[in-house]
Amino acid sequence: TDLFAWRNLTSYSNKYMTQPGGGLNNLGNPDVAWEKNYSTNVALEFGLFRNKLFGTIEYFNRDSKDLLQNVPISTITGFGSILRNVGEMNNKGIEIELGSDIVKNENWKWTLSANAAIIGSKITKLYGGRDIVWFDPTGGDDRARFIYREGESSLSFFGLEWAGTDQTNGKNVWYTNDGTNGDFIFNGKAASYDYKKAKQTIIGNANPKLYGGINSDVDYKNFSLGFNFAYKIGGKLYDSTSKDVADDGYYWERIHAAYFTENSWSPSNTGGSYPMVTGRDLEDVNQISSRQLFDASYLRLKNISLSYRLPNEFLKRAGISNARVFFNGSNLLTVSKYKYMDPEVNQFGTRGWETPLAKTYTFGVEFSF
Known part of the structure; x- marks a missing residue:
């Protein structure tokens, strides 16, 4: 702060x-004041069947008052925003961790554990009662827009709801969301080709329904094998790179991504899921549309490790107390509907041109004398 x-x-x-x-x-x-937080935590730690099954369950509730937020103001002031106390927010959820020594004897040991978090974050009150639109602080107005609205998620994406492409003419279709019948009905909802007839609305939520990890460690004599998975289920992510390389002509000087050009509508490709590129997109309206939102769910192999500890009888002759040969791999496998870049995004559910997490391979030998 x-x-x-x-x-x-x-x-x-x-x-x-x-x-x-x-x-x-x-x-x-x-008039700005410190943000105040009031927290309650209740946890249960347990071990069953002679501690063969163990874990923790924790419930938490946090109420935040005098919530601090940079609020957009008129640029006639020379500034784009000002810090204000805007309202109140509630965060609550359950975190569960379970583990078990599935096998444990002289030669074998297998420990399996998993954790999960179900967290809800909601705006409970706005001082003045008016919605507050704010920008992703990691990218300004070049990225996503959010809205604080009473009763809604604290990370609600705000913008135009893109309905898709009209396969008969290759035009963008927008859901109007204004209570009228629009210009026509598209997929059962009022819609229009003119985005100016569409009302901006909540188009997604960056908060996941569930997230956590899975860990497995197996030891057999001198061998060790470990896996560490991370997962997220639900929620949306905003990809600002998509508006740069998959636009309708606003960035006419840029090279389009292959996935966009191959799936853009044209007279010879009437099944294209993206609209026809016309070169007449003068307002970059897709920047604030649900077209840049993608399913944020993923399963990722964060780490895998394999090692072998050399027998002591061979080491003592060389004056070595311990030696280990190992391999570590990071981010080697990711399963996600979002195929274009890295689905593991920041806390605001957005990404830009940051370097995605790289796959790494590490081989080594450790000696102790």
Whole structure:
């Protein structure tokens, strides 16, 4: 949190007419106050069947008041936003972790564990009662827009609902969501070719329904094998790279992605799922549409490790107390409906041109003397 958000700040880093010059670089809000959090946690830790099955179950509830948020303001001020206390939010959920020593004897040991979190985050009150539209802080207005609305998720994407492509003419279709019949009915809902007739609405939620991990560790004599999986079920992600390489002509000077050109509608490809590229998209409206939202669910093999510990009888002769040969691999396998880039995104459910997580392979030998 900016400790000086309550006051105006001046910067003297620029010059004016060859002389030292100053300018306002922070628009203060004298009414801003500290955000307050009230938390309750209840946990149960257990072990059953002589601790063969073990785990923890934890319930938590956190109410946040005087929620701090950068709120867009008129750019006539020279600034795009100001920090304000905007409302109240509730976060609650259950976190469960279970584990078991499935096999445990002189030669074998297999431990399997899994954890899951079900968390809900909701805006419970907005001071003034009005919705607040805000931008992804990791990318400004070049990325997603969110909305704070009473009773809705704290990470609700806000924009136009893209209905798809009309296969008869290759045009974009927008659901109007304004209570009227629109210009026509498309897939059972009121729609229009003109996005200006469509009302912006909540188009998705970045919060997943469930997320967690699965771990397996197997030891057999001197061999060890371990797996670590991460998963997420539900929620949406916003891909800002999609608007750059799969637009309708706004970025006419850029190269389109192969998945877009191969699936764009044309007279010879009337089954294309993307609209016809016309070169007349002058407003980049798809930036704020559900067309850039994708299913955020995935299953990823985060880590795999295989090692062999050399027998001590061979090591003692060389004056070595311990030696191990190992292999580690990271991010080697990912299963997801989202195929274009990395489905593991930031806490706001968005991604841009950041370098995705790389696959890594590590081989090594460890010695202890």
